[in-house]
Amino acid sequence: MPVPFADLQLQYQTIKGEIDRAIAGVIRDNAFIRGSYVDAFEREFAEAAEVAHCVSCANGTDALYLAMKALQVKPGDEVVTAAHSWISTSAMITHAGATVAFADTDGATFTVDPAAIEAAITPRTVGIIPVHLYGHPADMDAIMAIAKKHKLWVIEDCAQAHFARYKGRMVGTFGEVATYSFYPGKNLGAMGDAGAVVTNDASLAEHMTMLARHGGLVKHQHHIEGINSRLDGIQAAILAAKLPHLASWTRARQNAAKVYDGGLNQIDDVVVPEVAPERSHVYHLYTIKHPRRDALAAHLNANGVQTAINYPTALPFLAAYARFGLRPEQFPNAHRDQSQILSLPMFAEIAPAQQDAVIKLVREFT
Numbered sequence: 370m371p372v373p374f375a376d377l378q379l380q381y382q383t384i385k386g387e388i389d390r391a392i393a394g395v396i397r398d399n400a401f402i403r404g405s406y407v408d409a410f411e412r413e414f415a416e417a418a419e420v421a422h423c424v425s426c427a428n429g430t431d432a433l434y435l436a437m438k439a440l441q442v443k444p445g446d447e448v449v450t451a452a453h454s455w456i457s458t459s460a461m462i463t464h465a466g467a468t469v470a471f472a473d474t475d476g477a478t479f480t481v482d483p484a485a486i487e488a489a490i491t492p493r494t495v496g497i498i499p500v501h502l503y504g505h506p507a508d509m510d511a512i513m514a515i516a517k518k519h520k521l522w523v524i525e526d527c528a529q530a531h532f533a534r535y536k537g538r539m540v541g542t543f544g545e546v547a548t549y550s551f552y553p554g555k556n557l558g559a560m561g562d563a564g565a566v567v568t569n570d571a572s573l574a575e576h577m578t579m580l581a582r583h584g585g586l587v588k589h590q591h592h593i594e595g596i597n598s599r600l601d602g603i604q605a606a607i608l609a610a611k612l613p614h615l616a617s618w619t620r621a622r623q624n625a626a627k628v629y630d631g632g633l634n635q636i637d638d639v640v641v642p643e644v645a646p647e648r649s650h651v652y653h654l655y656t657i658k659h660p661r662r663d664a665l666a667a668h669l670n671a672n673g674v675q676t677a678i679n680y681p682t683a684l685p686f687l688a689a690y691a692r693f694g695l696r697p698e699q700f701p702n703a704h705r706d707q708s709q710i711l712s713l714p715m716f717a718e719i720a721p722a723q724q725d726a727v728i729k730l731v732r733e734f735t
């Protein structure tokens with residue numbers, strides 16, 4: 370049985386009427402760039418994300434850039450982030466004008482280790498960017514305590530963790546700003562690129578709005594030099610149509626994770642994803658560890674099961690960071706994980722028979 374890694378077509382078929390109507394409305398109203406559909410989505414997303422302000426932008430990478438620019442990072446500033454993430458998180462620190470400092474992951478949840486953050490702090494550190502990787506919330510109590518002690522800002526990278534909760538509180542509501550991606554494969558995905566920053570701080574929201582709109586709120590009044598990073602109307606309408614379904618899609622992912630956990634956790638050498646106490650994992654990815662990861666992946670792929678490695682090289686070891694000369698022993702968890710992690714097919718509509726096929730193949734491998 371072929372099992373795709375994700376199936377965006379299947380999701381579209383379940384809500385085709387709603388999506389098609391949303392797109393047709395934008396075309397009818399000529400609301401292609403910003404406009405009423407974008408305004409409506411920003412309101413609805415802020416409410417759903419339990420924050421006061423949502424500023425939409427072109428993608429989750431720009432969201433990180435806008436957040437740091439609004440927090441006014443400057444050359445010489447250092448920003449600490451997780452050693453294992455998508456490169457946007459660290460690359461935007463550099464592009465915003467600061468210097469990246471990596472902190473190792475905790476070895477169990479794939480999210481950043483607060484003790485490693487503390488160890489990475491210097492007199493030049495200005496902020497921390499935890500990443501709620503794979504949909505598992507980072508340890509926000511510990512991170513916010515460190516931020517408070519050292520007077521640092523926090524930007525939460527929520528690109529993989531739409532509406533996950535930490536001790537009952539939604540991710541993205543702890544730090545000064547949180548960033549979201551609506552890349553098509555994310556838990557809430559557009560049909561193209563899209564992103565947003567959210568905050569409870571009205572002046573930061575206004576500053577990020579200006580930055581994303583050529584430096585002004587009113588046409589031809591440029592208060593600063595901004596960039597052009599906008600959500601288009603069609604993507605906003607699609608996201609607004611999908612948003613009411615997100616909670617049930619998340620429950621379906623969580624149920625699918627339970628099925629995987631039950632089928633895989635007794636198998637020798639397989640480590641199923643750990644969920645730390647009092648956290649809700651939204652399973653953007655279901656990532657296991659296995660000491661013979663590459664052979665297991667080859668076995669699954671040869672039998673029609675698509676897998677992915679997120680991410681095969683932890684950030685400190687990428688060519689992009691060769692200038693820092695970082696070594697594996699400085700990031701032992703990220704370094705070990707990069708050769709053991711394997712993401713299995715995970716999407717809200719995955720069928721029990723598809724999961725059974727994956728579990729059976731993993732079992733017969735060992």
Ligand SMILES: *Cc1c(COP(=O)(O)O)cnc(C)c1O
Nearest residue numbers: 428429430455457528529550552
């Ligand atoms: C997807 C992602 C981003 C970037 O989002 P884009 O919309 O693709 O620019 C940033 N950080 C993390 C952790 C991501 O997974």
